[in-house]
Amino acid sequence: MNQSESRNRKLAYLGFIVLLLVPIVLLGMPGGGSSTPPGLLSSMRSKFELGESDIGKIDPTSAAMNMVLLGFRGIAVNTLWSNMDHYKNTKNWAQMKSTSDAIIRLQPHFISVWRFTSWNLAFNVSAEWDSVKDRFHWVKEGAKFLQNGIDINAKNPDLAWEEGRIIGFKIGMSDEARYFRKFFKNDPDTELYKGGPDPKLNEQGLDNYLVARDWYLKANDRELNQRQRILDRTLFRSYPARSYFDYAAALQKDGVFGEQTRVAWDDAYRDWTTKFGREVFYVPEVPEVGMSMEMTEDDISRQAKTGDEERRLRKAVDDYQKICNYRYWRERARCEREPQMADAHREIYEAQVAYSEQRLTEAKALVESGMKNFAAMLKKYPDLLQYDDLLLEDALTAVLMWQYILKLSGETPTDDYPLKVIWDSQQGRIPDVQARLDRWLLEQSRNIDKK
Structure with missing residues (x-):
């Protein structure tokens, strides 16, 4: 092969490379000003939001680091x-x-x-x-x-x-x-x-x-x-409403009662039933029909087109209500909104404070009234007793507090008292509840000593 043929072949290779670069440049052309239309790849990145700037804020240090490491990024990360x-x-x-x-x-x-x-x-x-x-x-x-x-x-x-x-x-x-x-x-x-x-x-x-x-x-x-x-999608989307429940319960633990706490429970109930409860979900069990947590039997009958679809829809509503503990929280909020339940929480909390300050006569009257109100509300809302929840812990705390007061006063507990059914059925939970109550009372006594 002579020198002329070698040069011609190299020129042909160079021309072929240039020819291949033309579509690559056109496809990858970035979107500049109005005079420079974006290439196909840039247009697709914008259309489908695939660029890094579409994901969120760009960290320039990360971009620089990637440029420095090039193909060694995986090794560095490991x-x-x-x-x-x-x-x-x-x-x-x-x-x-x-x-x-x-x-x-x-x-x-x-x-x-x-x-x-x-x-x-x-x-x-x-x-x-x-x-x-x-x-x-x-x-x-x-x-x-x-x-x-x-x-x-x-x-x-x-x-x-x-x-x-x-x-x-x-x-x-x-x-x-x-x-x-x-x-x-x-x-x-x-x-x-x-x-x-x-x-x-x-x-x-x-x-x-x-x-x-x-x-x-x-x-x-x-x-x-x-x-x-x-999480399951229904459970994931329940958390804004669940935060309202946590907020209302925390106010009670902090000793905040009255209108503020009642409004908090009311807001929680409304958020749970009218927002989350009415949100439509398309679940695998009935992909052709939208379901919501607040669907009634009439709603299910109207929504379903066949008997089999109605059966599957009814089961889906029941299953997803259980996943989110939907019925419990709805019933709990209804119960907590009532003045008698608010009185029960307040009296039990004030009894704990009175006990820590050695005002035993006042503490006994408060806790016995609180236990009575608590028992009356649980009788009105019996479904709440089916669930293992903080509400039962509050009931156990009240009975423990009553027993502490009687022991310190030298009195013997009676065999029949409000909340006895809960006390007898929740024996396994008592040690943990007692430990939390003792820790709370110890903190209260330390605060009193500081004053």
Whole structure:
């Protein structure tokens, strides 16, 4: 082969390469100004929202890191995951958090990183500290970390739901809930927050359950466009209304009674029955017919077109009501809205306070009246007794309180008293209830000593 033939062949190869580049350039042309129409791939990214900017806020550090590592990103992430697990096991929390930050720079849209790390910080790391203030700090760190993930993954419903769980469940139902709920509105870092809330988590100074409800609502809005991967869909979408129930119950535990608590239960009932209860779901059991939690027998008969469809629809409504504990919460809210039930909660709480202050005569009168009102309401709403719930715990607490008062007064309990049926049927739960009551009374006595 002579030199001329070799040169011609190289020119032909070059021309062929240029010819192949032309459609690639046209297909990948970015959308510039009005004079530069976007290429096919850019148009498809915009149409189907496949670009990174369509997912959420772009982190420039993650983009730069990916450019530097190119094809080695997977190896780097695997190494960092291994390191983070090591730091977790050795309780090196600072290194664990910095390593997780490095992982999310490499994989900002890998949802598991955000869920795992935020849970670790809020639930596991916080539990390793002795001071309640330090524990609250790490709960906040978990919630704040997750908020960054929500910004970067603005369409993902799972992360918004997880944020609601940290703020609602972890702050409101942990062993330290009595303190965490106060800290959420009045942060213990008075130098930084001047006695108010941390604005990153609670800008308006609301109750933690109301803030959690806002996050659950955001999760529901996102779930309409992107599938969630946490719970059954009916259960997932019930959480905004469930937060109202938690809020109303928490007010009672905090000793807040009267109109505020009654309105909270009323709002919970209305949200549960008219919003969530009327939402239409298309479930696999009856994909051709929409069902809702509040469907009556007449609704089912009108909706179904055949006898078999009616049977399947009736069973689906019953099954999904059980998944969400729908009938119980509806009945519970009806019961709690009544003044007699509000009186029962108030009297039992005030009896505990009077007992801790050694006002035994007053405490006995209050708890006996509270037990009587409680028993009357449970007789009116007997279905509530079918469920293992905090309401039964309140009833057991009342009986325990009554027994404590009689023992201290040197009196013998009678064989027949209100709530005896519950006491006899719930013996297995009594040790846990008693431990919580004793802990509460101890805290009350310490508070009295400080005064």
